[in-house]
Amino acid sequence: MKITRSELLDLVYRFYPRGMHKISRIHVPPGELVYVDTEEHRRLVEAANRGRAEYPTWEAMIHLLGDRYGLQNESLSLVSGGADPAYSARIYRPKDLEPVPSPNSRASLSFHVSLLGPYYGIHDAGEPDEIPAAVAQEIEATYPGYQPIPPELGNEVVPDVDMDGVKMMGEATIYMCLFSPKWTWVDP
Template sequence: MKMTRSELLDVVYRFYPRGVQKMQRIYVPPGERVYEDTEEHRRLVEAANRGRAEYTTWEAMIHRMYERYRLQNESIDLFAGGVAPAYSARIYRPKDFEPAPSLGSRASLSFHVSLLGPYYGIHSRGEPDEIPAAVAEEIEATYPGYQTIPPELGNDVVPDVELDGVLMGEATIYMCLFSDVWTWVDP
């Protein structure tokens, strides 16, 4: 199924209000919209609640992958009431742990399954191995009908949306559908 930038922006705008900064009520003049009061934010909270309710599917997939990879599940915050747009995890390849000042212990691959639509993403440094394809196969088997977002669409900036820690005009479609953890792996 072919997706377009317009279709992806429709999904983003369903869950993120346009032009509303993420500020606490005490910092906003009386009568102005507050991010947490918007219909879009309510939908995002509902998606996170669905993610909590359906977490066992993600957890089973992660456990299957633990057997093959050094993996860190980044979705635990959902249980603490977090409002994440996706399940997320990181895979560390063995060379990620070798002493190298430029790499430290940063993961070389992250993957995400969106709670906002039938999308998943794999963000890799591009090492030539089978891991990205194996992760994609596992996700597609666990979440039938989910598809990746091409980089030429996912890296597009959403000009009028602000995320936690990401200023308005800097968030990408990937960040909106998978969260700012998309940026944790440098390609």
């Protein structure tokens, strides 16, 4: 099924209020609405709560992948109560074709499974190996019906959304909103 820009933006706006800066209550006059008071934020928190309840599924999948690749789970803030929009992990590929990841390894692939909609993303440095296909296969087996968001849509900026991990409104992309600001941690 083809994903459209409009569908993705509608999904983003269900969980992130338009035009509202993410400012703490202590920085606004008493009684003024802040980010955490919005219906959108409440939905994001509910999605994160569902993610915590379903965490064993994610954990089983990343253990399977972790047995094959040097992997770091980036979803621990979700487990500890954060309102993350997705499960996230990074895979470390060895430098200089070392057979086993070592201190010289570097993160060169991240992947995310959204808690906000049936989407996943793989952010790869573009190395010629089987890892991205293996990760996609594992995600699709674990989360039937989930599909990747194409880069031409995922990299589109959402101009009127503010979120953790971005310096200012107008810098968050669809990928960042549906997956994580950690999307940017691996340069393609």
